[in-house]
Amino acid sequence: MVSNNGDARAAIRGWLQENVTGGRDVPNDEPLIDNGVMTSLQTVELVVFLEDTFGIVVEDEEFDEENFGSVDAIATLVESKAA
Amino acid sequence: MRIRPEFTLHDLLYNAVARDPQKTAVVDGDDVQYTYEDLERQSGSLGAALSEAGVGKGDRVGVYVEKSWEAIVAMLAASRIGAAYVNVNPLFKAPQVEYLAGDCDIRVMIGDTPKLEELKPETLQTAFYRGVQPEGQAARSYTDVAEAMKGGGLKEDRNVSESDLGTILYTSGSTGMPKGVATSQRNVVVGAQIVSTYLKNTSEDRILSALPLNFDAGMSQFTTSLRVGATLYLLRSRLPGDLLKALRRHEITGVTGVPPLWALLIRGARSLRENPLTHLRYLANTGGRIPQANLDELRNLLEPAGTKIYLMYGLTEAFRSTYLAPEEIHRSSPEQGNCIGKAIPNTEIMVITKEGQEAAPGEPGELVHRGPTVAMGYWGNEEATKRAYRPNPLAPPELLDVERVVYSGDTVKRDEEGYLYFLGREDAMIKNQGYRLSPEEVENLLLGSGLVHEACAFGVENPAVGQDVIAVISLRNGSEEGAVDRVREYVIENGPPYMVPKEILVRDDLPKTGSGKIDRKGISSAYSNG
Numbered sequence: 001m002v003s004n005n006g007d008a009r010a011a012i013r014g015w016l017q018e019n020v021t022g023g024r025d026v027p028n029d030e031p032l033i034d035n036g037v038m039t040s041l042q043t044v045e046l047v048v049f050l051e052d053t054f055g056i057v058v059e060d061e062e063f064d065e066e067n068f069g070s071v072d073a074i075a076t077l078v079e080s081k082a083a
Numbered sequence: 084m085r086i087r088p089e090f091t092l093h094d095l096l097y098n099a100v101a102r103d104p105q106k107t108a109v110v111d112g113d114d115v116q117y118t119y120e121d122l123e124r125q126s127g128s129l130g131a132a133l134s135e136a137g138v139g140k141g142d143r144v145g146v147y148v149e150k151s152w153e154a155i156v157a158m159l160a161a162s163r164i165g166a167a168y169v170n171v172n173p174l175f176k177a178p179q180v181e182y183l184a185g186d187c188d189i190r191v192m193i194g195d196t197p198k199l200e201e202l203k204p205e206t207l208q209t210a211f212y213r214g215v216q217p218e219g220q221a222a223r224s225y226t227d228v229a230e231a232m233k234g235g236g237l238k239e240d241r242n243v244s245e246s247d248l249g250t251i252l253y254t255s256g257s258t259g260m261p262k263g264v265a266t267s268q269r270n271v272v273v274g275a276q277i278v279s280t281y282l283k284n285t286s287e288d289r290i291l292s293a294l295p296l297n298f299d300a301g302m303s304q305f306t307t308s309l310r311v312g313a314t315l316y317l318l319r320s321r322l323p324g325d326l327l328k329a330l331r332r333h334e335i336t337g338v339t340g341v342p343p344l345w346a347l348l349i350r351g352a353r354s355l356r357e358n359p360l361t362h363l364r365y366l367a368n369t370g371g372r373i374p375q376a377n378l379d380e381l382r383n384l385l386e387p388a389g390t391k392i393y394l395m396y397g398l399t400e401a402f403r404s405t406y407l408a409p410e411e412i413h414r415s416s417p418e419q420g421n422c423i424g425k426a427i428p429n430t431e432i433m434v435i436t437k438e439g440q441e442a443a444p445g446e447p448g449e450l451v452h453r454g455p456t457v458a459m460g461y462w463g464n465e466e467a468t469k470r471a472y473r474p475n476p477l478a479p480p481e482l483l484d485v486e487r488v489v490y491s492g493d494t495v496k497r498d499e500e501g502y503l504y505f506l507g508r509e510d511a512m513i514k515n516q517g518y519r520l521s522p523e524e525v526e527n528l529l530l531g532s533g534l535v536h537e538a539c540a541f542g543v544e545n546p547a548v549g550q551d552v553i554a555v556i557s558l559r560n561g562s563e564e565g566a567v568d569r570v571r572e573y574v575i576e577n578g579p580p581y582m583v584p585k586e587i588l589v590r591d592d593l594p595k596t597g598s599g600k601i602d603r604k605g606i607s608s609a610y611s612n613g
Contacts, residue, residue: 022571033320034149039516039580040321041343041548044350060351064324 127236129160145192170297174579245269263462275306341370341517359388370517374546430454513542532573
């Protein structure tokens with residue numbers, strides 16, 4: 001699982017760099033929503049990316065700030081589904 | 084029980100307290116509840132502390148906190164001492180806040196500590212902070228807002244009239260920086276009366292506040308809820324999971340939002356079909372047209388469970404203007420066009436041609452709003468005020484120039500039955516995620532990076548968000564490696580997310596018009612034509 005851990009975080013950070021932050025790498029614990037890093041629509045795009053990349057389904061009720069508040073939180077959600 | 088006539092925002096508070104002091108006024112987060120009595124007591128304490136800090140009648144009090152109990156208390160505290168509250172978009176970054184604080188001379192800013200710490204030294208005279216004591220010198224003096232809300236209350240409210248300035252609502256202007264729409268106590272109160280009338284709000288309602296409070300339509304959930312003594316549920320998140328959970332957990336009866344919010348709600352289609360929102364009495368849209376496919380889907384998902392859908396249209400300069408009643412919703416369709424309904428109660432909507440005459444049915448003209456929500460004008464901007472706030476063109480000449488109406492800048496037509504249809508706008512304003520945004524503001528932000536020589540921003544239709552912001556720039560030092568990434572990074576750090584261009588394209592040189600200005604129209608149509 002350790003490698004899977006690293007993979008999820010790296011993939012999410014890579015996606016954020018490419019699609020949201022204009023190249024800036026985002027620390028794993030940086031608040032994404034509170035700081036207005038990501039808009040809600042970008043979060044929708046991220047969910048599509050996660051579902052495609054990891055073959056998971058994010059349920060409607062899981063699509064919230066608790067699960068999408070930071071790279072760490074998103075990775076935890078992805079891992080719990082991929083496990 | 085003594086019910087007062089409704090002149091000021093705090094009259095609405097006293098009436099709610101008189102009817103039921105123990106009724107829950109606000110729910111902040113999942114379970115933190117406050118009664119109307121709490122709202123009266125804490126707004127009195129905060130009002131006294133603001134007075135003590137030197138806030139005089141007519142002074143401006145900034146509210147730069149995340150949507151929260153404190154933000155609600157602050158608006159009423161300011162109202163009770165005859166000050167005007169200025170709700171600042173929590174997504175604003177330091178440059179926008181510094182501009183706004185200077186533009187309307189904020190006397191006291193009530194802010195979240197991390198946000199205050201971002202500001203330049205001496206941006207503010209006094210700050211009331213939420214959180215730990217801020218580091219740095221953004222303000223000359225600091226007060227803990229939590230302490231201020233616990234202190235001794237006001238002996239009595241100041242003498243406030245409906246003609247006093249109630250709030251300033253900042254909105255993007257078609258040129259330059261955001262403009263403050265000076266809104267009177269009367270505008271605020273009448274706005275609450277009108278909206279609560281057509282949405283048929285009662286004290287039984289549980290109203291979701293999903294929009295930001297700095298937005299006229301977002302403030303409206305608070306003022307209408309206060310007026311009828313309902314319960315307001317504060318939702319900060321705009322993610323679909325949180326929205327769905329809030330609607331269910333609190334058995335919300337009324338929700339108002341902008342089109343992107345509904346796109347997110349529809350994502351929960353399966354959950355909505357399996358477990359319909361039976362408590363939701365109405366859904367009201369504002370801030371742009373819902374793409375037809377989304378509207379159809381929303382109707383399919385919500386109407387069978389009894390939810391009524393209102394389509395509203397308004398401009399900050401006159402708070403709210405029209406709405407399409409739920410039973411008429413079929414009038415907004417691809418065949419008939421973007422129907423925005425009829426005037427809100429107590430209001431007249433005129434369609435005025437270029438010649439200044441009332442347009443015939445079917446003939447395009449400018450939407451002109453007449454009624455008690457017409458605001459006082461743009462703060463400190465006489466020229467812009469004279470352009471938008473003009474004498475009523477249809478008044479009898481004997482009335483001279485006493486009544487001012489708002490020219491919206493929107494082109495509409497009226498059908499034989501009196502229904503209004505939105506046709507377009509003349510200026511280059513961009514509508515992104517429910518925000519009205521001027522291209523110049525985006526261009527100024529890009530130029531502020533110091534890397535950009537010339538910038539041109541414009542909107543490109545995208546039904547999911549309204550319009551995407553696109554920027555074409557030329558660089559100061561030619562095509563430098565990684566320059567666009569650095570520009571993008573600068574923009575993200577110094578502007579709210581909705582101002583960040585979806586695409587930034589680099590050209591050696593930007594096309595100009597005959598008069599030497601950057602040819603925004605030409606660049607925008609060249610982009611759209613690939």
